[in-house]
Amino acid sequence: MTDGVSGRTASYGDTVLLVSKDRKSYVRTLSPGGDLTTHLGTIRFDDLCGQPYGSAIRTHLDHLFYLLIPQVTDLIAHARHETAIMQPKDLGYVALKLGVRPGAQVIEAGTGSGALTLTLAMLVGDQGHVYSYERKAALQDVAARNLKRAGVAHRVSFHARDIAEGLEQAGVDALFLDVPNPWDYLVQARAALSGGAAFGAIVPTINQLIQLVDAMYTGPWFMIEVEELLLRAYKLTQVRIRPDDQMVGHTGFLVFARAVNRSASRSGEAEPGQP
Numbered sequence: 455m456t457d458g459v460s461g462r463t464a465s466y467g468d469t470v471l472l473v474s475k476d477r478k479s480y481v482r483t484l485s486p487g488g489d490l491t492t493h494l495g496t497i498r499f500d501d502l503c504g505q506p507y508g509s510a511i512r513t514h515l516d517h518l519f520y521l522l523i524p525q526v527t528d529l530i531a532h533a534r535h536e537t538a539i540m541q542p543k544d545l546g547y548v549a550l551k552l553g554v555r556p557g558a559q560v561i562e563a564g565t566g567s568g569a570l571t572l573t574l575a576m577l578v579g580d581q582g583h584v585y586s587y588e589r590k591a592a593l594q595d596v597a598a599r600n601l602k603r604a605g606v607a608h609r610v611s612f613h614a615r616d617i618a619e620g621l622e623q624a625g626v627d628a629l630f631l632d633v634p635n636p637w638d639y640l641v642q643a644r645a646a647l648s649g650g651a652a653f654g655a656i657v658p659t660i661n662q663l664i665q666l667v668d669a670m671y672t673g674p675w676f677m678i679e680v681e682e683l684l685l686r687a688y689k690l691t692q693v694r695i696r697p698d699d700q701m702v703g704h705t706g707f708l709v710f711a712r713a714v715n716r717s718a719s720r721s722g723e724a725e726p727g728q729p
């Protein structure tokens with residue numbers, strides 16, 4: 455009889471999440487002879503192999519940890535960050551709004567620390583692909599390491615270049631810009647997208663937002679939307695459940711649109727992007 459623990463067991467090469475009773479978490483890839491040393495003692499990886507995920511584990515000092523499969527959010531939280539990264543609340547919504555699904559071909563720029571790259575790579579599956587552009591080549595090494603740990607590096611091609619020089623792909627299903635001046639690359643973005651495909655961007659300030667939306671109004675963009683997500687976590691004890699006193703008040707403004715072909719306008723009829 456099982457106690458609800460899934461049948462999957464940990465083995466060498468797995469990237470696992472180890473969480474202590476006081477909720478300190480560690481993401482590690484299991485290697486023979488390896489270990490995790492924490493303030494609560496040491497866990498030997500050889501002892502984890504063969505254990506079902508969900509198992510309670512004891513350190514050599516007899517402190518309790520749980521052996522878990524990391525979610526994308528855990529991999530992002532524990533990845534090396536060399537730039538500001540997109541937050542999970544935005545990542546999931548962006549992927550939905552862009553229509554990212556198994557088999558999709560998606561372009562993003564810039565790669566940064568690869569938080570969006572990882573999210574997209576998890577969602578496009580082995581039939582899809584992510585093309586990630588970044589002008590600082592060294593950053594893509596960090597992103598590539600994070601993807602490798604998640605086992606999805608083969609789903610991503612990196613281009614170390616400034617997107618002002620153009621994008622190599624055409625006819626892609628979705629494109630996302632997380633660069634300071636996305637309005638400068640709308641021509642390149644439209645050229646890479648297939649007709650009707652989804653465009654998205656994130657900008658942190660209202661000044662950038664106005665500049666981007668103004669540029670889109672005059673271009674081949676339809677259904678322009680601006681959105682912002684607020685997420686409030688809750689403090690949780692058995693007898694007292696209430697919102698946290700503090701929250702992340704702002705990450706960025708999300709802009710979405712569909713790439714369209716401009717028609718010859720009739721008098722009195724608005725061009726695609728116009729409100």
Ligand SMILES: C[S@@+](CC[C@H](N)C(=O)[O-])C[C@H]1O[C@@H](n2cnc3c(N)ncnc32)[C@H](O)[C@@H]1O
Binds near residue numbers: 537568587
């Ligand atoms: C905020 S970071 C992107 C973070 C990333 N989306 C993530 O979630 O980890 C912005 C990145 O865009 C890159 N960048 C800025 N302008 C660029 C351009 N014109 N072409 C390519 N990369 C660019 C920067 O070097 C930086 O690494």
